[in-house]
Amino acid sequence: MDQGTLQGIGTVLTMIAFLGVCWWAYSARNKKDFEEASKLPFADEQLPSQEDAQPPSQQKDK
Numbered sequence: 557m558d559q560g561t562l563q564g565i566g567t568v569l570t571m572i573a574f575l576g577v578c579w580w581a582y583s584a585r586n587k588k589d590f591e592e593a594s595k596l597p598f599a600d601e602q603l604p605s606q607e608d609a610q611p612p613s614q615q616k617d618k
Contacts, residue, residue: 580586 581590
């Protein structure tokens with residue numbers, strides 16, 4: 557085998573791997589897992605309480 561043949565085989569294998577990753581990423585079976593993972597950066601944030609959400613002019617003095 558010469559170098560051109562090996563490069564062609566490498567290109568085909570890389571294309572197959574790329575298509576496999578695309579198929580895996582967009583398969584409906586993994587959608588729930590990916591949606592859950594997309595919310596992880598926000599998991600540690602606390603939601604503001606109702607009192608904190610009001611503008612300062614409407615907050616009661618403590």
